[in-house]
Amino acid sequence: MYLLSFTLILSLFDALIMHLMKETKILSVQVGLPKMLDEAETADPTGKPWTTGIFKTAICGPVWVGKHNLIGDAQADLSVHGGPHKAVNVYPSEHYPYWKQELNLTEMSYGAFGENFTTCGLLEDEVCIGDIFKIGETIVQVSQPRQPCWKIERRWGIRDFVARMKQTGRTGWYFRVLQEGYVEAGNIFVFMERPFPQYTVTIAYGIMRNRKTDNKAAQALAQCPALSPRWQENLRSVK
Numbered sequence: 134m135y136l137l138s139f140t141l142i143l144s145l146f147d148a149l150i151m152h153l154m155k156e157t158k159i160l161s162v163q164v165g166l167p168k169m170l171d172e173a174e175t176a177d178p179t180g181k182p183w184t185t186g187i188f189k190t191a192i193c194g195p196v197w198v199g200k201h202n203l204i205g206d207a208q209a210d211l212s213v214h215g216g217p218h219k220a221v222n223v224y225p226s227e228h229y230p231y232w233k234q235e236l237n238l239t240e241m242s243y244g245a246f247g248e249n250f251t252t253c254g255l256l257e258d259e260v261c262i263g264d265i266f267k268i269g270e271t272i273v274q275v276s277q278p279r280q281p282c283w284k285i286e287r288r289w290g291i292r293d294f295v296a297r298m299k300q301t302g303r304t305g306w307y308f309r310v311l312q313e314g315y316v317e318a319g320n321i322f323v324f325m326e327r328p329f330p331q332y333t334v335t336i337a338y339g340i341m342r343n344r345k346t347d348n349k350a351a352q353a354l355a356q357c358p359a360l361s362p363r364w365q366e367n368l369r370s371v372k
Contacts, residue, residue, distance in 0.1 A: 157254035157322035159268065160226050162196055163189030163244035164206035184209045187247035187284045195315035198271045203249055217309055218276045218361035224248035224305035225256050231303065236291060246285060248305060255322065257302055257334040263359030267323040270314025277361040278338040279305040299342065306334045307361070329357055337364075344371045 167186040186209045197204040201220055208214035224246045233241050243251040257278070264275045281298040298304055337354060341364065344351035348371055354360065355368035 155254050157252065157324075159250050159316065159318055159320050159322075160253050161243035161251040161318050162192045162203070162316060163249055163251070164192055164196065164203050165189040165244075165247075166205070166207050167209035183284075183287060185284050185288070186214070187288050189244035189247055189249070191242075191244060191318075193318075195269070195317045197313070198269075198273075198310055198316050199313050200310050206249060214282075218363070219307040220310045221250055221273060221308040222246075222248045222279065222305065223250045223252055223308060224279075225303075226251050226253050227256060228303040231301075235297070236289070236294075238289070245288075246281075246305065247288070250308075250316075252322075257304060257306065257338070260306065260334050261327055261329055262332040262334065262337050262357055263327070263329040264324070265311065265326040267325055269316035269320040270312070271310060271316055272312035272314075272325070273308035274311055274359065275334065276307050276309040276359065277364045278334045278341070279307060280341075302335050302338065304334070304338055309361075329359055332357060332360075341368065344368055 165186055165188050167184055168188070169182055169184045171182045186207055189206070192205070198221065200217055202208070202215055203221065226243065229241060229243075229245070232238065232245075260275055262275055262277065266273055281295045281304055283295060285298070286292055286294045332354060337360070340347065340350045340354045344367075351368045351371050355365045357365075
């Protein structure tokens with residue numbers, strides 16, 4: 134018991150040092166409403182019309198971040214996107230050079246993954262489930278890793294894009310909003326709390342992917358109260 138407590142204290146101390154040593158901030162804020170696209174408006178090779186909210190536009194100046202989404206933003210399929218535990222979609226800017234080279238894409242502006250916040254200074258193996266930050270006027274909490282969906286493939290016309298994101302762990306994550314308010318590009322992340330240092334976004338995503346072969350880890354993660362209810366449910370349902 135004492136060893137575990139000491140380990141957690143060290144983890145929290147390391148987290149504080151990490152955030153003091155480097156600046157984490159929002160580089161760009163994007164919003165967009167769902168729209169129907171046809172074959173002339175998308176790189177999708179099937180050419181079939183589809184409705185999506187993945188196309189986002191960068192916002193200059195402050196934007197209101199509410200409990201369910203940003204003003205001017207919405208999702209096409211609310212059964213798997215958006216809501217109070219996935220109010221803000223976050224993606225690190227550090228991944229963009231990799232994808233541009235890997236996919237041979239010269240034009241890939243921020244928002245290319247449908248994210249609301251394109252960030253700098255924090256990656257999936259550094260941020261943890263339950264981490265709390267103050268950004269601008271808001272207070273947000275990491276709720277779950279992002280699970281890339283098929284719409285990213287249709288957006289870019291690359292059939293194995295989702296598989297590549299999963300394999301590399303370059304998935305991003307979601308924030309729930311604890312305190313509503315305005316944010317804008319350039320706002321700094323102020324680290325406030327890390328209640329579950331054992332569950333980085335990378336580790337949590339790996340547990341979800343391997344939940345059928347490591348049920349013990351899946352059930353342990355399912356007990357994390359900061360994890361989104363949908364993820365808790367999916368982990369508990371593993372037989």
